[in-house]
Amino acid sequence: MSDPDALVRSSDPEHPANHICTLCAKFYSLGWVTGTGGGTSIRHGDKIYIAPSGVQKELMRPTDMFVMDFESREYLRRPAAHKPSACTPLFYAAFKRGAGCCIHTHSQWAVLVTLLVEREFGSSAPFEIEQIEQIKGIPKGRDKVGNLGYFNRLRIPIIENTAHEEDLTDSLEKAMEAYPDSYAVLVRRHGIYVWGDNVHKAKTQCESIDYILQLAVEMKKLGLPWTTK
Amino acid sequence: MSDPDALVRSSDPEHPANHICTLCAKFYSLGWVTGTGGGTSIRHGDKIYIAPSGVQKELMRPTDMFVMDFESREYLRRPAAHKPSACTPLFYAAFKRGAGCCIHTHSQWAVLVTLLVEREFGSSAPFEIEQIEQIKGIPKGRDKVGNLGYFNRLRIPIIENTAHEEDLTDSLEKAMEAYPDSYAVLVRRHGIYVWGDNVHKAKTQCESIDYILQLAVEMKKLGLPWTTK
Amino acid sequence: MSDPDALVRSSDPEHPANHICTLCAKFYSLGWVTGTGGGTSIRHGDKIYIAPSGVQKELMRPTDMFVMDFESREYLRRPAAHKPSACTPLFYAAFKRGAGCCIHTHSQWAVLVTLLVEREFGSSAPFEIEQIEQIKGIPKGRDKVGNLGYFNRLRIPIIENTAHEEDLTDSLEKAMEAYPDSYAVLVRRHGIYVWGDNVHKAKTQCESIDYILQLAVEMKKLGLPWTTK
Amino acid sequence: MSDPDALVRSSDPEHPANHICTLCAKFYSLGWVTGTGGGTSIRHGDKIYIAPSGVQKELMRPTDMFVMDFESREYLRRPAAHKPSACTPLFYAAFKRGAGCCIHTHSQWAVLVTLLVEREFGSSAPFEIEQIEQIKGIPKGRDKVGNLGYFNRLRIPIIENTAHEEDLTDSLEKAMEAYPDSYAVLVRRHGIYVWGDNVHKAKTQCESIDYILQLAVEMKKLGLPWTTK
Structure with missing residues (x-):
């Protein structure tokens, strides 16, 4: 060195x-x-x-x-x-599970969705949406072939924020275990972590999820439901 | 070759x-x-x-x-x-009918408008709006001279999304036949296809329609109707 | 030549x-x-x-x-x-009155404000707002010294749109006569014309007015009134 | 010279x-x-x-x-x-208190928040929000070490606008004394002043606060409260 x-x-x-x-x-x-x-x-x-x-x-x-x-x-x-x-241990949690790139954003859409989910479905509920074409931008899950389909429901777990970012590591890893197919974890009142096999995939997935989160917020403003049933 | x-x-x-x-x-x-x-x-x-x-x-x-x-x-x-x-057969459908350029977007305004139309007018209704100056950016229809006027109603058909993009081809072609003057087809929960005689026209029409779709969403947020009666 | x-x-x-x-x-x-x-x-x-x-x-x-x-x-x-x-006679109307530059936009905020004014105050009412700092970006009026003050009410006349843009000339000129101090005329469901003594002033005024129109739309979404009484 | x-x-x-x-x-x-x-x-x-x-x-x-x-x-x-x-005396008030850079914006989010606070909490109330990760972008206060924590409440005083910008100086200085830990003062119907020890800090704080103000406006549109109690 x-x-x-x-x-x-x-x-x-x-x-x-x-x-x-x-x-x-x-x-x-x-x-x-x-x-x-x-x-x-x-x-x-x-x-x-x-x-x-x-x-x-x-x-x-x-x-x-x-x-x-x-x-x-x-x-x-x-x-x-x-x-x-302070995100280093959180990025590392994704790399340990095979990720090649991890992106953390403070997207306002992510923050708003975590608040809307809490109000409507409670604090342990994930964000769920279905029948949006852009869902196809997200892979089915680790060790699975191909991307989610239009009729699949996208589920992204939400963890509670902590005073210090590094203290999110435990709950992030628990969410990764509880939702082994997810490539993202939302953090309430904070933002989102998105990862992918490589830079191209991480960026594509982060853009696709952010698009869906923005759409979800606009749907709520217009009184449109996120799931068909 | x-x-x-x-x-x-x-x-x-x-x-x-x-x-x-x-x-x-x-x-x-x-x-x-x-x-x-x-x-x-x-x-x-x-x-x-x-x-x-x-x-x-x-x-x-x-x-x-x-x-x-x-x-x-x-x-x-x-x-x-x-x-x-996967859009190739959809683009081809437009080229067969004389288009020189076809643009497919996942515009959020397009997705939201398809949901608003479904809720208010049912799943077989097209999007309709009138008396918006930007409507003049869209031609009257194939083999017709000139663009729509301010007092003309713009109608864009909406087709249902499918699991695989190429499977949209049949319904896209049916919508093209049912609305022979339209230069665009909306796809529910997905986006829009817009075409034109050449690149300049396709881009202009796509921008004009996207402007109108965004305006239509904002009008709904403010309780303003899309048609005067 | x-x-x-x-x-x-x-x-x-x-x-x-x-x-x-x-x-x-x-x-x-x-x-x-x-x-x-x-x-x-x-x-x-x-x-x-x-x-x-x-x-x-x-x-x-x-x-x-x-x-x-x-x-x-x-x-x-x-x-x-x-x-x-087709805007040429409209631009000319401003130049005849001493303008050095005229800008015509299809700003969505302008279109939405014309619809909100019509619904709330009727089709002959101008757009009116007061006590917004950015109002200071707009001059008091032709042959007057200085810009509007914070406590002055900004009034912008609104004319009805016509099938052909050049047919707006008469009503634009009438609005210019009725509101001799205005540097802008809104066109219902269409956009806005803004002019100024020179390019710098026209751009500054157009930006300031567009800022105010956007703010006015957001205020309506939040139930906030445009005037204090 | x-x-x-x-x-x-x-x-x-x-x-x-x-x-x-x-x-x-x-x-x-x-x-x-x-x-x-x-x-x-x-x-x-x-x-x-x-x-x-x-x-x-x-x-x-x-x-x-x-x-x-x-x-x-x-x-x-x-x-x-x-x-x-006209902002010179206002910038000077910040420099006298140790600032190295002062930024004044007409951000629409700032203007809207001052109106929302007035309607809900009265004209002497500051803007208050808590449990938003981005609050960590703002220091605890002059002569204090480190930044605000996630569980700290961010308070930004709001002063009334005046006809002439320089006339804001007195009330700005009074707000600075009343909120000695604040690095920002909102001006009703006008915008915000944000300062920091140096350019990097002033820009970071101004961006963080503007992010929070935008989020606060979107929260109100969705009926979400700014404070947890």
Whole structure:
């Protein structure tokens, strides 16, 4: 580890250190990472690349990245100017289950849906919706082939928020076990974690779910139900 | 067919292989093709250019394009990395009727309008609106001269969604026959197909219709009726 | 007039032929000129520059511009590929009264406000709002010094739409006479015309009014009144 | 002061004269400084840089900046083409209390929240919300360590608007004294002032608060309460 900066130096736009920067700039324009909120992490072989805490997500540079060894969970690169992301153990929970990329947003649609579900179905209910074409953007589940169909019901578990983000890890992992086919967990009054086998899939799934959450909020404004029965 | 890549290689920004890329990047920013949803196809003489399935629409390159022969419906170019779009037979239905470009969006306004129409007017009713200036952005109908007037009623048929996109073809074609003057078909809980004589007209009509659908949703939120009687 | 193209050829970004293009690209991103709707015109000394009809407003080039002589109302430049804007007599009505720039948008907020005013106050009522800071972005009126104050009521007349845009001219001019201090006229179910002494003022006023119209719609959704009594 | 222009000439993008320009262009795209509204000011050692009044905020250049001496409050640079910002004494009130940057927006969410608070809690009530993750983007208060926690209640005072912006100074300073831990003051029917120790913090806090204000408006549309009791 003579030169940890070599880990974030690449001319390849799809190198994780570069890719996290372009993704987060896009996510900023989608309203997902306002005010340094949210974050993104990519697993690249035996390394995990993580955006730092408290940084303006649309202005990040590759040299801002933390790099962690997957096995030892030790930092291979730790920029002195930054604090590691409190989301790190949450991202790690997804990587342990085979994810290649994990995205955390503070999307307002996610926050509003968690409140609407609580009011209508109680605090232990997941978000459920069906018969929306965009559901097809989400895979059936780990070790299953293909994506959900139009007539499948999408279920996303909701966990309660905690005072400290890292304290979400236990309930996030429990939700992952209780809903083994889900690629996302909503956090009440906070946002959402979405992961995928690789960057392309994580981004596609996060966009598809955010689309569905926005649609769900608009449906409630218009008095339209989320499920047909 | 010695070099199928020559079909997508051009320095002309209006060459279909280039044009589909710039159009889809714009459509992404309009929220029409989130999460690889939606698609666009252009007929160019005896060839049809089609964006592939499952690709991030704002990041496409000309080399991602499928090219089909109009007469034989055989692929002249088929990128190994991609799957052909399930919309292909739907786009083809429009091209058979003289269209030069067909756009498919997952616009949330389209989805919401199909639900509002179903609730208020039943599942066989079309979307109807009148006395909105933007209606003038839509032509009167095939083989007719000029665009709709301000006092004309815009009618867009709505078909039910199916489990597989290609299975929409029959009902889309039936709707095209039942509403021969329409340049668009809404798909319940899914989105919209809009076509036009050429790229310019298809884009203009798709934008005008999406504007009207958004306005229609906002009108319902405010308790304003879509038709004057 | 040996070379009418010289009228639109300039390296100055504030030359009217260039300026209309950059303004309309911005207006497209604000949702004001969707689907070739809306338009913009600048008076430059004894000449009037006008964006053509039916053109994608975000893609215009200086060579697309019409140029009219202010006194004779004859075209000095008339691109063969385009039709003159049906808004031309409406823009001219503003120029006759001293305007240097006139902007016409199909803003959805404008359309919704015209419908809300009609329902609540009748079809001859203007839009009225007061005690909103942004009102200060609008001048007191022609030949008056300074802008409206926070405690002044903003009044914008509303005229009924017609089948053909040029037929709005009479009622637009009547509204200009009835509300001599107004820099804008709303058109029911259509949009708004806003003008100013120069490009800077017209743009500022159009933005300020559009902000107020959007706010007014959101206020109605929340049951908040537009005037304090 | 042989060359006041030297004060605004720098190739460093984070020099205040450059930084205000890029910030305001971003704020324009967020809808915060529409129609020349709003403003931004940075304290840089013993100097204060201030965006001028009445200028299109997304088009500003470093040469448009006013520069004031912090101690004497005299202008070191005063562009002849512009009027000084009426917000100057308001920005100064924040700088006197240790701020390094102050942002003033006309965000519609801010305006709507001031009206909703007045209707529900009366004209002397602050805006209050709790248990929203994004609250963590806001520091605990001057001379205190760290940011607010998820279970802390965010309180932002609201002052009444006045005919002239500079007349807000007294009530702004009173609100600053009454809420010594607040980094923001809402102005009824007008907008918000947000400040921070430096540019990074002011921007992050302004984005976090605007996110919360937007969420608060959407919560009201859906009948969701801002506080849990």
